[in-house]
Amino acid sequence: MKFSAVACLSALAAPGLSASIGVSKLHDFMPATGSLKVPGESPAEFCHVDRDGDLVQVQLLSTDPNPVKAGKQVSVKATLDIKRAVTKGSYVKVVIKYGLIQLISTTADLCEQVSNAGIKCPIEAGKHQISFQADMPSIIPPGTYNVFADAYGEDDEHLTCMRATVNFPRPGELGLEL
Incomplete structure (x- = not known):
């Protein structure tokens, strides 16, 4: 499964798929309000209300199916406005929790992770339509x-x-197909 690609595209289109370790405050990982909803059909929310300074502006993020289902293929589509090229050396901090239990807390090379979804670095500045599929x-x-x-x-x-x-x-x- 290309879960890391899903998580990392979420980092680009979500990085979360998208708490910042050592950078954000703990309250940044608290539940978001409706105003933080990422446009599109996905469970994704932005972490912060003020995103004007973000170099990657996520305009749309959709997953099919939404919500994702175990044992099914998920299609991810994103529309991004990249203000400056995303180059080698870029990274994503990913935290995955099961309820309150932290399962994963890692920092990964962003270019390496998105390459798992067939996306090559550098990702030039400008508007981009990105799509990939992953098996859950x-x-x-x-x-x-x-x-x-x-x-x-x-x-x-x-x-x-x-x-x-x-x-x-x-x-x-x-909600679960047998």
Whole structure:
């Protein structure tokens, strides 16, 4: 599965797919209000109300299906306005929590991660339509997952930040195909 690509595109189009480790305050990982909703059909929300300084402006982010489902392929489409090229050395901080339990907290090379989705660095400045598909694992423990992705350029300038909450129901609960 190309989960890291999903998380990292979320970092570009969400980095969260999109809390910043050591950079943001803990309150940045608290639930967002409706005004932070990323345009499109996805569970993604922006991390901050003021995004004017972000070098990657996410104009649309959609996942199909929405919400994503265990064992199914997910298609991700994003429309981005990139103010300055995203180059090697750019990175994304990703935190994944299962309820309140932190499962993953890592910093990854952004170019390496997006290459898993067939996207090559540098990503030049300008408007971009990005799309890719990833297979979700068939076995995902039921529960609520919080994904946070915060992306930075090679010079530590902020690219974008996004987060999402995804629920995988127990077998037999509404919303799960058997």
